[in-house]
Amino acid sequence: xxxxxxxSEYVQRLASGDAEIERHFTAxxxxxxxxxxxRGLRSSQSVEDVRQETFLRVFYVLKNGQGLASPEKLxxxxxxxxxxxxxxxxxxxxxxxxxxxxxxxxxxxxxxxxAEFVNEERKRSVRRILERLPPKDRQILRLIFIEDxxxxxxCRIFRVDRNYLRVLLHRAKNRFRKxxxxxxxxxxxxx
Amino acid sequence: xxxQSAVDRNLTERYLLAxxxxxxxxxxxxxxxxxxxxxEDVRRAVTLVANLKAVFRxxxxxIPAIELGPRHKFLDLTIALKSEASLVECExxxxxxxxxxxxxxxAAGSSxxxxxxxxxxxxxxxxxxLRDKSTRTELERRRFFISRISRPR
Numbered sequence: 503x504x505x506x507x508x509x510s511e512y513v514q515r516l517a518s519g520d521a522e523i524e525r526h527f528t529a530x531x532x533x534x535x536x537x538x539x540x541r542g543l544r545s546s547q548s549v550e551d552v553r554q555e556t557f558l559r560v561f562y563v564l565k566n567g568q569g570l571a572s573p574e575k576l577x578x579x580x581x582x583x584x585x586x587x588x589x590x591x592x593x594x595x596x597x598x599x600x601x602x603x604x605x606x607x608x609x610x611x612x613x614x615x616x617a618e619f620v621n622e623e624r625k626r627s628v629r630r631i632l633e634r635l636p637p638k639d640r641q642i643l644r645l646i647f648i649e650d651x652x653x654x655x656x657c658r659i660f661r662v663d664r665n666y667l668r669v670l671l672h673r674a675k676n677r678f679r680k681x682x683x684x685x686x687x688x689x690x691x692x693x
Numbered sequence: 694x695x696x697q698s699a700v701d702r703n704l705t706e707r708y709l710l711a712x713x714x715x716x717x718x719x720x721x722x723x724x725x726x727x728x729x730x731x732x733e734d735v736r737r738a739v740t741l742v743a744n745l746k747a748v749f750r751x752x753x754x755x756i757p758a759i760e761l762g763p764r765h766k767f768l769d770l771t772i773a774l775k776s777e778a779s780l781v782e783c784e785x786x787x788x789x790x791x792x793x794x795x796x797x798x799x800a801a802g803s804s805x806x807x808x809x810x811x812x813x814x815x816x817x818x819x820x821x822x823l824r825d826k827s828t829r830t831e832l833e834r835r836r837f838f839i840s841r842i843s844r845p846r
Binding site: 530531533534537538541574575577578580581616617619620621624625627628629632637638640641643644645646647648649653659660661664667668671672674675678679 | 703705706707709710711712718722723725726727728732734735736737738739740741742743744745746747748749750751753784786788789790791793818820822
């Protein structure tokens with residue numbers, strides 16, 4: 503992902519419909535919105551609805567002359583709009599349906615939103631990282647991320663502390679960065 | 694929240710491991726929407742975990758399954774070795790067990806026969822690591838899936 507500063511020029515070009523800046527903006531914030539929303543929403547359709555509505559509202563505000571006082575606060579603005587849309591989504595869901603067991607947003611049958619982050623090149627990099635890990639660390643990662651096991655229980659089984667889990671993830675992330683220097687959103691043709 | 698504080702507190706890792714309280718999590722999200730360095734760090738970590746899950750699922754789909762019923766006392770495995778060794782040390786790592794089962798077995802020609810106690814093999818994926826006993830060099834590793842069935846088929 504190309505890093506760009508959110509300057510007055512960037513916001514003005516975004517407001518005026520500059521295609522290159524719009525592509526960069528949507529690619530940059532699509533991932534961040536997905537990362538945030540999948541923690542609160544379990545259905546892929548809800549994630550996509552809230553994400554699209556967030557973009558629509560941000561573009562509406564910027565293109566209708568209600569620009570930002572501080573362009574460098576563009577990220578905070580997107581985050582705020584997303585929170586508003588998310589609150590409305592929860593309110594609408596609670597008005598229209600009885601609260602289902604497990605939350606307001608039952609698991610949908612749509613595609614897994616995380617699939618956006620997966621591709622063959624990245625899987626190859628992950629296999630290289632896994633090949634170098636001791637079996638114990640592979641098992642820990644598997645139990646946490648595939649089995650969704652309680653982390654304290656995993657720590658008990660392997661006689662490690664919670665800090666071990668953080669360090670394991672941190673090291674894997676650093677190896678991933680060395681193998682794949684950028685996590686560009688290639689599938690969406692991001693800038 | 695400033696960038697250095699997010700780094701010092703390992704917030705990316707703790708966010709991914711769902712260790713943050715709700716307010717702390719919201720504070721970190723607000724931060725990485727503004728901080729491009731933390732945004733890239735979180736994006737990379739999420740990408741790693743998503744691909745990790747995909748690779749693990751593919752491995753699980755591809756590995757052979759071994760069924761063990763209540764009457765099985767032992768699991769007998771015969772393995773065709775890809776490299777030569779006279780004495781092979783076998784480490785069996787099962788997902789649900791903290792310590793691996795470690796046994797030494799003599800190779801018979803190019804094959805190895807293992808006689809494993811069934812009660813020490815919990816259901817789930819297992820990794821078998823074969824090492825040359827004398828040099829401790831890893832020869833190969835195999836994965837298989839233990840499936841527990843209530844009655845023999």
